[in-house]
Amino acid sequence: MPQTLAEQILSHAAGRTVQAGEVVTVRVDLAMIHDSLAPGIIRLLHEDLGAERVWDVDKVAVVIDHVAPAATVQTATHQANTRKWVREQNITHLFDVGRGISHQVLVEERLARPGMIVAGSDSHSTGYGAVGAFGTGMGSTDMALILATGRTWMRVPETVRVLARGQFRPGVSAKDLGLYAARVLRADGATYASVEWHGVDFLSVGDRMTLATLSIEVGGKAGIVPPTGAPAADLDVPAWLRVEDGPTYLRTVEVDLDTLEPQISMPPFVDNVADLRDVGKVAVDVVYLGTCTNGRYEDMAAAAQILRGRTIAKGTRMIVVPASSESLQRATSDGTLTTLLAAGATIGTPGCGACIGRHMGVLAPGEVCVFTGNRNFRGRMGSPDAQIYLTSPEVAAATALTGYITHPQDVMAEGE
Amino acid sequence: MARIWKFGSDVNTDQIVPGRYAPYMLKNEDDLRKYPFVEARPDFAPNVQPGDILVGGNNFGCGSSREYAPLALKMVGVGAIIAPLFARIFFRNALNLGIPLFTVDLTEQLQDGQQVQLDLATGLLTTDPGEQIQLPEPSLFMREVWQAGGIVPFYRQYGRFPGEAA
Numbered sequence: 109m110p111q112t113l114a115e116q117i118l119s120h121a122a123g124r125t126v127q128a129g130e131v132v133t134v135r136v137d138l139a140m141i142h143d144s145l146a147p148g149i150i151r152l153l154h155e156d157l158g159a160e161r162v163w164d165v166d167k168v169a170v171v172i173d174h175v176a177p178a179a180t181v182q183t184a185t186h187q188a189n190t191r192k193w194v195r196e197q198n199i200t201h202l203f204d205v206g207r208g209i210s211h212q213v214l215v216e217e218r219l220a221r222p223g224m225i226v227a228g229s230d231s232h233s234t235g236y237g238a239v240g241a242f243g244t245g246m247g248s249t250d251m252a253l254i255l256a257t258g259r260t261w262m263r264v265p266e267t268v269r270v271l272a273r274g275q276f277r278p279g280v281s282a283k284d285l286g287l288y289a290a291r292v293l294r295a296d297g298a299t300y301a302s303v304e305w306h307g308v309d310f311l312s313v314g315d316r317m318t319l320a321t322l323s324i325e326v327g328g329k330a331g332i333v334p335p336t337g338a339p340a341a342d343l344d345v346p347a348w349l350r351v352e353d354g355p356t357y358l359r360t361v362e363v364d365l366d367t368l369e370p371q372i373s374m375p376p377f378v379d380n381v382a383d384l385r386d387v388g389k390v391a392v393d394v395v396y397l398g399t400c401t402n403g404r405y406e407d408m409a410a411a412a413q414i415l416r417g418r419t420i421a422k423g424t425r426m427i428v429v430p431a432s433s434e435s436l437q438r439a440t441s442d443g444t445l446t447t448l449l450a451a452g453a454t455i456g457t458p459g460c461g462a463c464i465g466r467h468m469g470v471l472a473p474g475e476v477c478v479f480t481g482n483r484n485f486r487g488r489m490g491s492p493d494a495q496i497y498l499t500s501p502e503v504a505a506a507t508a509l510t511g512y513i514t515h516p517q518d519v520m521a522e523g524e
Numbered sequence: 525m526a527r528i529w530k531f532g533s534d535v536n537t538d539q540i541v542p543g544r545y546a547p548y549m550l551k552n553e554d555d556l557r558k559y560p561f562v563e564a565r566p567d568f569a570p571n572v573q574p575g576d577i578l579v580g581g582n583n584f585g586c587g588s589s590r591e592y593a594p595l596a597l598k599m600v601g602v603g604a605i606i607a608p609l610f611a612r613i614f615f616r617n618a619l620n621l622g623i624p625l626f627t628v629d630l631t632e633q634l635q636d637g638q639q640v641q642l643d644l645a646t647g648l649l650t651t652d653p654g655e656q657i658q659l660p661e662p663s664l665f666m667r668e669v670w671q672a673g674g675i676v677p678f679y680r681q682y683g684r685f686p687g688e689a690a
Contacts, residue, residue, distance in 0.1 A: 131665060133685045145590075147548055156676045186548050231589040231613055247591030247617035249676055253685075261685045295534050296583035300612045327586065329612050377534060464543040464588075485538040485587060492542075492563045 110352040112267040113332045114302035117242040120348060121225050128266040128356070137241075138167055138219055139254045140210050140228035143183075144174035144464070146190045149229060152252035162197055163258035169201040169219060170194050171210035176459040178205075179467035208432025208458040209400045211235035211243070211321065215313065216434050222335040223346040227254055232400050232482065234303075234323040238316035239343055240335025242302075245324060265329045266358040268298040270319075272307035274366035279516030281410065282308075282315035283402055283480070283500035285363060286322035287371035291381035292361050299327030301358055306351065307365075309337040314404040321401045321482055325378040370515060373498035376486040384503060384515050392497075393475040395420070395508040396489075397453075398429030398461045402480035402501050405435040405444070411505035412444045414519060415451035421511030426453035426504075427469045429461030453508070465490045478507045525652070526575040526603055529568060530636035533581030537614065539564035540585070540593035547592050560596040574601030577642060579634050581607065585614025594618040604642055606630050606659070619666060622674035626659040633657065644670070 111119065112128070119126045121134035141149050153159050162168050170190065178184035187205075194202045203213050211232055214220040222240035226233065229251045236243025246260070254260050270289050276282075285308070290297075303323040308316070316333040323331020335345045370384040397403065397411055408428060420426050428448055430436040436458050439445040445455070462469040463481045470490030471477055477489060477496045484496035497513065506514040545559040561568040578584075578597070584607035585593065594617045597605070605618065608629035618625055624644055634640070639652040647659040662670070668686040672678035678686060 131687055133688050144546060144548070148591075152676065156680075158680065180549075182548070182551075229589060231587070233589075245589040245613055247589050247594075247613060247620065249591060249620040249674070250616060253675065253679060257679075259685065261687065295586055296609055296611070299583060299609055327583065327611060466544055466549070483538070483587065485536050487542045487563055488538055 110355040112302065112355045113240070113304055113334065113349065113351065114242060114265050114267055114330055115355070116349055117223055117225060118262065118264050120223065126264045128264050130264045131261060132264060133259055133261050134225060135259055136227050136254050137224035138169065138214070138226045139251065140169045140171060140214060140226065140233065141251055142174050142210050142230055143172040143176065143187050143190060145229045145248050146170060147186045149248045149251045149255065150190070150193050152248055153255050157252055157256050159256035162199065162255045165198050166200045167258070168199050168255060169203065169210070169214055170199060171203045171213060172205050173209045173459040174464060175466050176205040177457060206433055206457050206459070208430070208435070209403070209460055211400045212317065212404065212431040215239055215317065216432060218343065221343050222339060223349045227251065227260060231324045232321045234328055234331040235317050235321040235400055237320035237323065237330055237332035238313055239339040240332060240345060240349060242330050242332065243320065244330050263300065265300055265302045267302045267304055267355070268293065269304045269306055269357040269360045270363065271360055272363045272365050274364055276365050276368065279502050279520055280368055280370055281500045281502060282311060282318040284368055284371045285365065286319050287373050287381050287498065288363055288368060289361055290322065290326050290373065290379045291371065293326040295325065295327060295377060295379040297326045298323070300329055301327070302330040302332060303328040305331065305333045308333060311338065312406060313338050314406040317404065318401050325482055370500060370503050372503065372513065373484055375484045375495045375497065378483060378498065384513070387513055390476060390513040392424055392478050392507050392511060392513060394469070394471065394477040395424060395426040395504050396462065396469065396477055396479045396481070397426070397501055397504050398431065399463050399481035400431060401482040403429060403431035403435070405438040407480060407501040408435065408439045408448060409444050410501045412447040414502060414505035414516060415509065416447050418451055418509055420452040420508040424508055424511040426508045427456060428453050429456040429468065430458040433458050462489045478504050478513060480504050525639040525641055526577050527573060528634050528636060528638040528640060529572065529576060529578050530631065530634065531578060531580040534583045534586055535580050536587035537585060537590050537593040538587055541590065541596050546590065556592060556596045557599040560600060569600065572600045572602070575603040576601070577603055577640065578605045579607070579630050580605065581631055582609050584610050585618070586611035589613045591617045594621055594623055598623055619669055620675040622670055624670055628660050630657065
């Protein structure tokens, strides 16, 4: 029987053919925990589960990205304790302050690879699907059990397929496809399901991260882009992992990229999506470019292309928080960063930034933010009385130029 | 008797506990019990009683993987959560913590503030006017976890995951 990518990966891990709906216990290839939850997970591991060591020092990655660098003494203390624990456990992979956001970093480091099962203590762990891994977010108890045993229980998910056709028009990008999918599927359209993104073979690994991380916003347990195209050029793809003809999909959402308009997600829910053209004149206080969804080199470059030689609007701030040190280095070496700074943007330490509302540019009551991230829930970036709109980097840059939510076409020069 | 606390659709974990009240942002982690729904429904935390039942709409618990959202609900003694659909990570986290979850839509039948009695062994819910509602039967996997008081005590007791051969 033809299998979905999720069924293939979970079958391989379980050592037998499994089908959607079964509850199976599988080995985990890579476990990621981050600074925000590591202290609790470590306590669960040792005190509650009674385990002394992690199951495999090479398969655990600890990333300090959520509040990095530390904003309070208490946070700093937790991070110091976590580093000490990493040394005591002799864990191979610690990515400290400034290296970047876990999902981006583990892909850059080639630790997350096609066909793997990657579990992370962060809901956007679906992002590992950018390279054809089964990435999934889990809570502290699940992560502690994985650290102890190298295994976890899982219900084999059904699969929702997003089938794209055509090519993006100028000023339209992967974020618009992801938001459009959220518009059709809504926040619960793929609950418990794996989302497979087909017809996007031309996308970079970075753009695939955008789609894979957004998969959780429609409820996905995983979000997998078939590992043909860019990832296959760089990583070994197991022969057993490929899109087969005729597996059962729970649902297929077809998207015509040739006619897709820039999308915008309006507060306070990610699936509250409309064509950007249909949104009236909205004044914006802050444009925030960053996160695992759209904070990479490619995103900064897309913004720089629009901002080159221009200045952002008076009264609007633009904050750029690169997804990783590698992204920051690329943006530095080719002048992208200079372009952004010259336009009036400022830059933060690579990491999660204000996405979780703890530091580095939280919002005041009444402020309006255009954000390239993935969540616009009430209070997400600080005050519950701030308004967060989610857009592509292109829309964010166009908005920074005018101070109002702006269609990239309206500010792009001829031929861009 | 237990009180029904009714919520709408798409209750997200930022509403249940905003990120800035994460346990490790707090001086005393036990203070987490003060913060469930602190902004979304400020009357909840001061008034909820052990055994009270949350009744939600679709996609309950969507959003981030933060386990401290269901943990805060466990700390204040939430006896069960009933919703037509739970977001996946929340479902795992709550199940792992041993909070009984029932996947059924009772938003029409039950009212906020209503008094009910829930027999977890039989899944029978008796409302104040005496109406009886049979909740869906939980899977063996779930009952095994509940009986152990969560997946951690289960693993410690049996040295295996629920559903695995002993």
